[in-house]
Amino acid sequence: MWRGILVLTLLVISTVAANAQRRQINPIPFAHEPCSVLDFRPCTPSYCSPLEPGPCIPEIDYPYGQNLQLTIESVPAEADRAKYQKPDHDLDTIGDLFAELRTCWSPPSDHARTGMQMSVRFSFNKAGGLIGPPRLTYVTAGVPAETRTSYLDAINSSLNACLPLKFTSGLGGALAGRPIAIRYVDNRELGK
Secondary structure, three states: OHHHHHHHHHHHHHHHHHHHHHOOOOOOOOOOOOOOOOOOOOOOOOOOOOOOOOOOOOOOOOOOOOOEEEEEEOOOOHHHHHHHOOOOOOEOOHHHHHHHHHHHOOOOOOOOOOOEEEEEEEEEOOOOOEOOOOEEEEEOOOOOHHHHHHHHHHHHHHHHHHOOOOEOHHHHHHHOOOEEEEEEEEOOOOOO
């Protein structure tokens, strides 16, 4: 009789210990215990529930970061052609904003250079206008001053031609004052 109670008690304790061991949280955020470098499949993100006991670490793959970054190519790849189509409605999402900014770009014809890259940073107000002129943050190294000026003028004139953007009230309020960084890449094959 005592032997049966002892076996049952040990079985219950081992089950509780095994469950407690599985529920431990990895102290390294965004790390999965079952995932390994040797796995042949990607790991699945987890989610938290208010019904689960104990703390959890949510892993949500946000499509856009806190800093709004966009790359605009002069000649988009075939796979990206849909991203370069102008929306036919007021801009309601960040994807709509990025598509509108992509359609605004027209690269310079004078002093153009294959592989030229230039990045600018700016912010919009609620009404869809710029808060100050775009600030230059990166230029391809070794570029002559006239090429740099030509590309910066093309960026300013392309943005000014699209302004003011027509934001919905929700997107306008969410974007107002947030910095947007755009990297322009001139991938045209020039001189052929």
